[in-house]
Amino acid sequence: MPISAYIKETMSNKSAGVIRKMFEEGLKLKAQYGEDNVFDFSLGNPDLDPPEKVTDALKKCAADESKNIHGYMPNAGYKFCRDAMAKKTSLEQGVEISGDCVVMAVGAAGALNAVFKAVLNPGDNVIVPSPFFTEYRHYVKNYQGELIEVPAAADCSIDTEAIKNSLNEKTAAVLINSPNNPTGRVYSQANIEQLCKVLEEHGNKCGRKPYLILDEPYRAIVYDGTKVPAAFPLYDSSVVVTSFAKNISIPGERIGYVCVNPACPDKDDFVSAVIFCTRVLGFVNAPALFQRVVAESYDAPCDYSLYKKRRDELMEILDEAGIKHLVPEGAFYMWCKAPDCFNNDDMAFCDYLKKYMILGAPGSSFGGKGWFRLAYCVSEKTILNSRKAFIQAMNDLK
Amino acid sequence: MPISAYIKETMSNKSAGVIRKMFEEGLKLKAQYGEDNVFDFSLGNPDLDPPEKVTDALKKCAADESKNIHGYMPNAGYKFCRDAMAKKTSLEQGVEISGDCVVMAVGAAGALNAVFKAVLNPGDNVIVPSPFFTEYRHYVKNYQGELIEVPAAADCSIDTEAIKNSLNEKTAAVLINSPNNPTGRVYSQANIEQLCKVLEEHGNKCGRKPYLILDEPYRAIVYDGTKVPAAFPLYDSSVVVTSFAKNISIPGERIGYVCVNPACPDKDDFVSAVIFCTRVLGFVNAPALFQRVVAESYDAPCDYSLYKKRRDELMEILDEAGIKHLVPEGAFYMWCKAPDCFNNDDMAFCDYLKKYMILGAPGSSFGGKGWFRLAYCVSEKTILNSRKAFIQAMNDLK
Known part of the structure; x- marks a missing residue:
């Protein structure tokens, strides 16, 4: 065997x-x-x-002995937690978001796997500017997808012309990660606008609009006044996947979420599919205790x-x-x-x-x-x- | 899209x-x-x-502010936790087991997914006595496997003759769950011995020995002096997948493990593959805090x-x-x-x-x-x- x-x-x-x-x-x-x-x-x-607000929330939540506090909850996560994440993402993306756009996940890696399983048909491709976080290869391959690596520009910004030339009718998604691992690059507003324009045009032309997946666990960690632009107002078929691994230093606890753009035409189907995939991939739900912790402390000053x-x-x-x-x-x-x-x-x-x-x-x-x-x-x-x-x-x- | x-x-x-x-x-x-x-x-x-020992351990672990306590650890889990789970499984299975046979997992569902991804080639099958836990269908399908449902005997014990007739060269594993969800049946020692004999004979004949996967989250929950037999001494290619969801009532926290029989001929490959699959499926690792909690309190009296x-x-x-x-x-x-x-x-x-x-x-x-x-x-x-x-x-x- x-x-x-x-x-x-x-x-x-x-x-x-x-x-x-x-x-x-x-x-x-x-x-x-x-x-x-x-x-x-x-x-x-x-x-x-x-941050202290996080460790205080952890101590408080760990001491809570209410009935069923470590039990199952709906696969999407606690409502209060989804609402909190929606509030956080509203601030980041500059659009009003409600909790039903959010699915709690086992870290950003778990979030990406649930999303890829939800959207990929066998043979579909996902386009990523390279260099990129090495695990993406596996995540896409897990669902019989193909990761298409499109070299970034010399300054490691997105080469939107090259992306445009790589899009085809099999493209289910374009995946970007900003601030970027491994380059530390933050894509500019103009760069994101150009990318969204390319995706919009491709969608109109080919009839299949790729999802724009925004992998943003480093969003808060920026230097010298750099700002991470919002993509939700620019492109409706967009999704944030993220976690609390990096910004509040709890990568071992596996807590993150998926938040779909409320303007996404397929929003309800998409959310149902991500919940379903979270369940059947065996994540079942994001860890209960840390859902409580981040709902209370996601806005901790860092x-x-x-x-x-x-x-x-x-x-x-x-x-x-x-x-x-x-x-x-x-x-x-x-x-x-x-x-x-x-x-x-x-x-x-x-x-x-x-x-x-x-x-x-x-x-x-x-x-x-x-x-x-x-x-x-x-x-x-x-x-x-x-x-x-x-x-x-x-x-x-x- | x-x-x-x-x-x-x-x-x-x-x-x-x-x-x-x-x-x-x-x-x-x-x-x-x-x-x-x-x-x-x-x-x-x-x-x-x-149990109180569990909630006490939780409070203690949550108060621990040591450096990196919520950080990444090796994908297989903390060594001290793997060692503790090996000790627990040794007592249950009656054979000496070391921590390197254990991979910590995101619940038994996460454990099963990692194991199926590790062992299934597309088109392979997994045999399960039916009725069975409904999610198995998805877990096997996730890796292009086929779940073969073999009706249990009238008393819901394993119909080993029917299993024998269903085994073929595409059979990667036989999956049993005892105490059983949904029937409450605990397979007897004689029933398990007969099953192991059937698997051994099939392996010898066809050259491919199926893994026997023991899904045991309910092992401790038995009535009227019923005992759950050990399969490790009877069949070397066996694996326990389990969690702390049911025995200590923390299903929302997603903590479980895989433990392979130390006598398994493929042990090292198997463990490496399960670690790899835990990583690439996006689990990355079992939640850090609850690894600490169960390492301290797995033997809590219940x-x-x-x-x-x-x-x-x-x-x-x-x-x-x-x-x-x-x-x-x-x-x-x-x-x-x-x-x-x-x-x-x-x-x-x-x-x-x-x-x-x-x-x-x-x-x-x-x-x-x-x-x-x-x-x-x-x-x-x-x-x-x-x-x-x-x-x-x-x-x-x-």
């Missing part, structure tokens, strides 16, 4: 799960060499503590200035070491170029960095060959201590 | 999600007519409070005598009303026969009962045409108050 042939093959692919492998290797290295001697930039596991400080410190180190990188406008990822002497072999360069106890994620797994990602949601100490290692690693190349 | 054609079709099937629809209808009816006037036996949403009392009270009422039923040996479901005058139309009878404010689940959705399921994990008051309604409903048929 061997395991599934497809899973066996996928798992044997060297780049499959390379980030998670790095993370688990990092845990082992830290145990072996000490926390301070390993510079683990592999995973987007936020280092900031959850201070991301520490991430900005770390970003600036890391940029200074990379500049000193001679590693080229983008300037992140949001999220907590630095998108860096492997040195020329590695001939775009980012896997080899990440292996090389490992010798200096630096763990980064190879760009190939994000569809960004020749690049690598450093997640700087780590302690300031890790960043400052990594200076010598980066400089030594680059000097040894000379 | 309509939703997926398959999802649309599946959702339009009247029996799809009928139990969940009943549950949600029950919530509305209760809001309208008052809690005391609706007899909602639709869903296995446990009425007992979680008293199920209240369920036994309710079982007995409900049986008395049904006997008085003239509704035939099985005597449940475990779990908290009563498997009842629709009156003859309904000609095996259990949907029609459940609709009829609704007029008397009684909500039950039609047997057809469990593959048990002509029967219906009453979940008696409800308050004693609900059961006692339902007496008049059952008797009236049956009298009005005369």
Whole structure:
């Protein structure tokens, strides 16, 4: 009784799960060499503590012993929680949204899976600007869909002309992630407007309007006054999928949601389908306790200035070491170029960095060959201590 | 941009999600007519409070503000939690098990989905004695598998001869659920031994040994000294999937696990595949907080005598009303026969009962045409108050 042939093959692919492998290797290295001697930039596991309002809400909800408080609720989630998420998304998207547009989910990953299962027919495609969050490949493939990677512009904004040329009658959705993982890019208002125009025109022409899926777990984490534009007012067939993993630092708790544009022509069908898929995929519902927690504390004041400080410190180190990188406008990822002497072999360069106890994620797994990602949601100490290692690693190349 | 054609079709099937629809209808009816006037036996949403050891552990874990306590951990779960689940399963299965046989999951439903994705090739089949938990259909279909329903014996034990005749080279797994939902049957030691013998012989003959998947969320809930036999010592290619939903009444929190038999020839591949599938299906990991909670409190003493009392009270009422039923040996479901005058139309009878404010689940959705399921994990008051309604409903048929 061997395991599934497809899973066996996928798992044997060297780049499959390379980030998670790095993370688990990092845990082992830290145990072996000490926390301070390993510079683990592999995973987007936020280092900031959850805000006090969140931990207070958690303590309060955990102490609540009302009847059935940990029981099943409707698969879509508690009504009060859906209403709270609608209120939050209304503020972000600038349109009035009611709770019946929201389905609570097991993190943004669970949300994306429920959405893809809901909308994809076998053979349909999903278009994503590349580089992109590496797990999208699996999420789309889970439902016999095809992920079409469309290279971003040189500045990592969306190349809307290239998207336009890739759209076809099999396109079920275009998926964007802003602030972006792995590039830190925040797509501008003009860029989003142009994308929506392209989608609208394609829909009119081909009769099938793709959903615009907005994967926004990093929406709140922006720097230097950057703003994440709203897409709901621009394109009706749009959907937000998001989580509380990154903005309030609780990725292990698996709490997120789907919110469909109230103007979406298929709104009711879409919501019913996402609820159904949440159920039959075995999520059943988002964890009950954390639904209560986020309903009470989603508007907790957060201070991301520490991430900005770390970003600036890391940029200074990379500049000193001679590693080229983008300037992140949001999220907590630095998108860096492997040195020329590695001939775009980012896997080899990440292996090389490992010798200096630096763990980064190879760009190939994000569809960004020749690049690598450093997640700087780590302690300031890790960043400052990594200076010598980066400089030594680059000097040894000379 | 309509939703997926398959999802649309599946959702339009009247029996799809009928139990969940009943549950949600029950919530509305209760809001309208008052809690005391609706007899909602639709869903296995446990009425007992979680044991004190569990709620104490929850409060303690929620108050823990250690660094990264809500962060990502390895996709398989915390090591200490996997070790605790291994210890628990060792006691249940009577064989020594280590933590590396365990993968933490988002409830038993999440566990089953990860396992099916891990083992099913498109076109493979999974054999289940029917009646069976209705969601299995979707879980197997999610991975292009086929669920083969093999009618149980008249007493709802496993008809091992019928299973034998259904096994073929496409059989990836046989799935059993004991104590059983919806029948309350606990398979005997002899029944399990016979099944394992059949599987072993089939494996030897055809060269493909099916996994025996033991779905055991009700293992602890048994009556009258009934024991749930261990299958690990009898068949090496066996796997437990389970959760803490039913035994400690926290179904909304989505915490469960997969534990593979340490003697399984494919053990390492199997565990890696389940971890991988947990990740790529978007579960990512079982909720962090409840991993801590169950690691501390999985052995909480539980008293199920209240369920036994309710079982007995409900049986008395049904006997008085003239509704035939099985005597449940475990779990908290009563498997009842629709009156003859309904000609095996259990949907029609459940609709009829609704007029008397009684909500039950039609047997057809469990593959048990002509029967219906009453979940008696409800308050004693609900059961006692339902007496008049059952008797009236049956009298009005005369």
